Amino acid sequence: xxxxxxxxxxxxxxxxxxxxxxxxxxxxxxxxxxxxxxxxxxxxxxxxxxxxxxxxxxxxxxxxxxxxxxxxxxxxxxxxxxxxxxxxxxxxxxxxxxxxxxxxxxxxxxxxxxxxxxxxxxxxxxxxxxxxxxxxxxxxxxxxxxxxxxxxxxxxxxxxxxxxxxxxxxxxxxxxxxxxxxxxxxxxxxxxxxxxxxxxxxxxxxxxxxxxxxxxxxxxxxxxxxxxxxxxxxxxxxxxxxxxxxxxxxxxxxxxxxxxxxxxxxxxxxxxxxxxxxxxxxxxxxxxxxxxxxx
Amino acid sequence: xxxxxxxxxxxxxxxxxxxxxxxxxxxxxxxxxxxxxxxxxxxxxxxxxxxxxxxxxxxxxxxxxxxxxxxxxxxxxxxxxxxxxxxxxxxxxxxxxxxxxxxxxxxxxxxxxxxxxxxxxxxxxxxxxxxxxxxxxxxxxxxxxxxxxxxxxxxxxxxxxxxxxxxxxxxxxxxxxxxxxxxxxxxxxxxxxxxxxxxxxxxxxxxxxxxxxxxxxxxxxxxxxxxxxxxxxxxxxxxxxxxxxxxxxxxxxxxxxxxxxxxxxxxxxxxxxxxxxxxxxxxxxxxxxxxxxxxxxxxxxxxxxxxxxxxxxxxxxxxxxxxxxxxxxxxxxxxxxxxxxxxxxxxxxxxxxxxxxxxxxxxxxxxxxxxxxxxxxxxxxxxxxxxxxxxxxxxxxxxxxxxxxxxxxxxxxxxxxxxxxxxxxxxxxxxxxxxxxxxxxxxxxxxxxxxxxxxxxxxxxxxxxxxxxxxxxxxxxxxxxxxxxxxxxxxxxx
Numbered sequence: 001x002x003x004x005x006x007x008x009x010x011x012x013x014x015x016x017x018x019x020x021x022x023x024x025x026x027x028x029x030x031x032x033x034x035x036x037x038x039x040x041x042x043x044x045x046x047x048x049x050x051x052x053x054x055x056x057x058x059x060x061x062x063x064x065x066x067x068x069x070x071x072x073x074x075x076x077x078x079x080x081x082x083x084x085x086x087x088x089x090x091x092x093x094x095x096x097x098x099x100x101x102x103x104x105x106x107x108x109x110x111x112x113x114x115x116x117x118x119x120x121x122x123x124x125x126x127x128x129x130x131x132x133x134x135x136x137x138x139x140x141x142x143x144x145x146x147x148x149x150x151x152x153x154x155x156x157x158x159x160x161x162x163x164x165x166x167x168x169x170x171x172x173x174x175x176x177x178x179x180x181x182x183x184x185x186x187x188x189x190x191x192x193x194x195x196x197x198x199x200x201x202x203x204x205x206x207x208x209x210x211x212x213x214x215x216x217x218x219x220x221x222x223x224x225x226x227x228x229x230x231x232x233x234x235x236x237x238x239x240x241x242x243x244x245x246x247x248x249x250x251x252x253x254x255x256x257x258x259x260x261x262x263x264x265x266x267x268x269x270x271x272x273x274x275x276x277x278x279x280x281x282x283x284x285x286x287x288x289x290x291x292x293x294x295x
Numbered sequence: 296x297x298x299x300x301x302x303x304x305x306x307x308x309x310x311x312x313x314x315x316x317x318x319x320x321x322x323x324x325x326x327x328x329x330x331x332x333x334x335x336x337x338x339x340x341x342x343x344x345x346x347x348x349x350x351x352x353x354x355x356x357x358x359x360x361x362x363x364x365x366x367x368x369x370x371x372x373x374x375x376x377x378x379x380x381x382x383x384x385x386x387x388x389x390x391x392x393x394x395x396x397x398x399x400x401x402x403x404x405x406x407x408x409x410x411x412x413x414x415x416x417x418x419x420x421x422x423x424x425x426x427x428x429x430x431x432x433x434x435x436x437x438x439x440x441x442x443x444x445x446x447x448x449x450x451x452x453x454x455x456x457x458x459x460x461x462x463x464x465x466x467x468x469x470x471x472x473x474x475x476x477x478x479x480x481x482x483x484x485x486x487x488x489x490x491x492x493x494x495x496x497x498x499x500x501x502x503x504x505x506x507x508x509x510x511x512x513x514x515x516x517x518x519x520x521x522x523x524x525x526x527x528x529x530x531x532x533x534x535x536x537x538x539x540x541x542x543x544x545x546x547x548x549x550x551x552x553x554x555x556x557x558x559x560x561x562x563x564x565x566x567x568x569x570x571x572x573x574x575x576x577x578x579x580x581x582x583x584x585x586x587x588x589x590x591x592x593x594x595x596x597x598x599x600x601x602x603x604x605x606x607x608x609x610x611x612x613x614x615x616x617x618x619x620x621x622x623x624x625x626x627x628x629x630x631x632x633x634x635x636x637x638x639x640x641x642x643x644x645x646x647x648x649x650x651x652x653x654x655x656x657x658x659x660x661x662x663x664x665x666x667x668x669x670x671x672x673x674x675x676x677x678x679x680x681x682x683x684x685x686x687x688x689x690x691x692x693x694x695x696x697x698x699x700x701x702x703x704x705x706x707x708x709x710x711x712x713x714x715x716x717x718x719x720x721x722x723x724x725x726x727x728x729x730x731x732x733x734x735x736x737x738x739x740x741x742x743x744x745x746x747x748x749x750x751x752x753x754x755x756x757x758x759x760x761x762x763x764x765x766x767x768x769x770x771x772x773x774x775x776x777x778x779x780x781x782x783x784x785x786x787x788x789x
Binding site for chain 2: 008024025028029031032035036038040041043044085086089177180183186187188189190191192193199220223224226227230232257258259262282283
């Protein structure tokens with residue numbers, strides 16, 4: 001079986017070319033998933049680039065991205081396959097006088113099968129990356145739908161038999177951890193937790209993703225965001241919010257953030273009123289009164 | 296699931312695999328649920344990653360063995376113990392030349408018996424303490440990570456005073472090293488220096504950012520020192536002994552009543568995601584748990600796609616009634632932490648109840664619902680409960696009898712057939728009158744009465760605990776010692 005990546009370093013450089021800055025852990029696990037032929041379960045706070053990772057991996061491997069967005073009430077007919085009832089009815093009606101045996105054989109053929117994302121990923125001839133987004137939104141019973149695909153890369157259709165994948169697709173499952181996923185699902189996956197990036201990586205992300213930002217501003221943005229994340233907030237600023245903030249600053253033509261600009265634009269970074277109040281207070285306060293973290 | 300006491304095979308021809316299986320056994324002992332498949336995955340994963348690439352190796356093991364981010368810390372500690380760099384330079388007593396590290400830095404020689412550094416060996420040996428302090432200062436100022444690591448090693452060599460075979464924990468050595476480095480003053484000095492370096496005065500914002508940056512670097516130094524001490528202890532005492540000393544309960548298993556300050560801080564962090572998860576799950580359960588009555592209109596509409604045959608039945612969304620909750624919590628010293636977490640959890644999911652009222656007591660009782668009204672920050676409100684509520688009547692020792700008396704007198708009219716009453720406490724009544732008739736009356740009026748006790752079941756009804764007597768008048772008495780049990784109870788409640 002041919003592999004998509006030669007080694008961990010090549011994962012990193014390739015992803016960097018697609019402007020996704022992977023750290024050691026991310027690159028290592030993507031490499032491992034490729035080698036072991038196992039799906040990756042990606043967890044972490046919202047807006048840290050979980051979905052983005054799948055997209056970029058698809059991009060750099062030249063694969064087609066097939067995406068299944070999960071939601072409550074998603075079922076087999078939306079995720080795997082469905083028989084086209086209406087077309088089947090028409091088929092019966094048009095040939096009312098012909099032999100039933102013929103029609104019956106015909107009814108459950110490929111022609112009447114509507115493939116949904118999971119089956120499509122299995123049957124694809126070209127290389128694909130399958131992204132199952134926000135898998136934690138599924139009910140626990142529906143999760144079982146995924147199990148066969150994830151471990152055997154096959155789908156059993158009672159009327160047709162088992163469809164086995166011609167090639168092992170790279171599978172990403174993302175979760176915001178709003179609930180504990182089942183043991184069975186976790187066991188089948190490699191687990192990757194993407195946390196907020198550290199200072200250096202965040203600065204690099206800002207520099208690579210925001211057009212026309214200078215080094216100083218990027219550095220300052222990353223440092224302010226890190227300080228804000230240390231506060232006890234309801235919702236910490238995500239990477240995407242950091243990027244939005246940096247873009248805003250660039251658009252406003254600011255090249256140095258002072259307390260006033262930070263206060264004026266903090267509503268892009270934070271989305272709760274109490275959080276904004278807290279941050280504004282921190283920015284403006286006399287820092288000598290503050291006990292630094294961990295000192 | 297493989298049993299925990301799975302025997303390990305020693306002496307095979309694959310030293311790495313032996314080490315790995317010991318490692319996994321230790322993970323299981325530390326409480327991580329590692330299944331057999333995951334075990335095999337890890338074995339396969341390491342064949343693709345060279346062990347020399349330590350970071351990648353760690354992530355490979357992590358990805359296959361740890362499927363819950365809350366367990367990552369525990370995993371890291373065990374990993375450090377089992378796969379730490381081991382070599383002659385970590386021998387505590389042996390004097391001699393040190394191996395040059397793979398990254399090309401100078402290592403250093405461990406001192407002999409005293410704490411005084413001895414001459415010879417690597418470049419840092421010859422430094423006076425003043426020079427060392429200055430190098431440390433510079434490294435922190437410039438954020439020189441490699442230098443910090445080297446200095447951390449040197450600091451441990453000089454200051455920790457490690458003696459081989461001495462059965463003290465790593466914390467003792469850490470404390471000694473840190474005390475000698477005087478890190479608290481260092482932060483101020485660093486700030487001072489950066490103020491001087493700046494061309495103009497630092498604005499408060501800049502100052503704040505600088506401070507965060509330096510604190511971060513100092514934290515990093517502390518971590519280096521801690522890791523260094525751990526490595527040497529492993530070299531001295533062996534893997535198994537160290538793993539045993541370092542074994543700590545997972546966050547969800549930490550006992551409320553005996554949590555250390557650090558564990559409590561971790562618990563507080565753990566409770567936010569927990570409540571969010573719980574709220575989402577409960578809301579979903581409410582919607583999906585049962586089906587409502589048949590929705591005739593919708594069924595007919597959908598039948599049109601099947602030629603008028605009602606093939607797909609449609610149901611209305613169920614709207615079950617929400618219970619009303621009264622929380623009566625003991626917040627005296629021994630059980631305060633427990634009451635705090637429970638209040639936090641109950642209010643975080645308060646949209647699952649039609650009304651939540653809360654009362655706290657020690658020997659007097661006070662209603663604290665007002666602290667939570669219209670407050671977004673539950674943590675803040677819980678804090679105010681602990682500092683502002685008027686709960687002391689005579690001497691500030693728990694008196695359940697009197698507190699219940701006050702509760703009955705003032706609030707008995709508010710208890711209705713929809714009310715669920717939760718009593719939180721260890722029922723250690725200091726031999727006061729129990730007044731358990733009140734609980735009996737409450738049980739008559741309320742829908743349910745539950746008692747949550749943070750003590751282990753074995754201690755119930757020993758000494759001045761009278762939970763058995765109160766329990767006679769409750770619909771259930773539960774042992775709730777950790778977050779896991781608390782979560783399970785709250786879920787059942789809704």
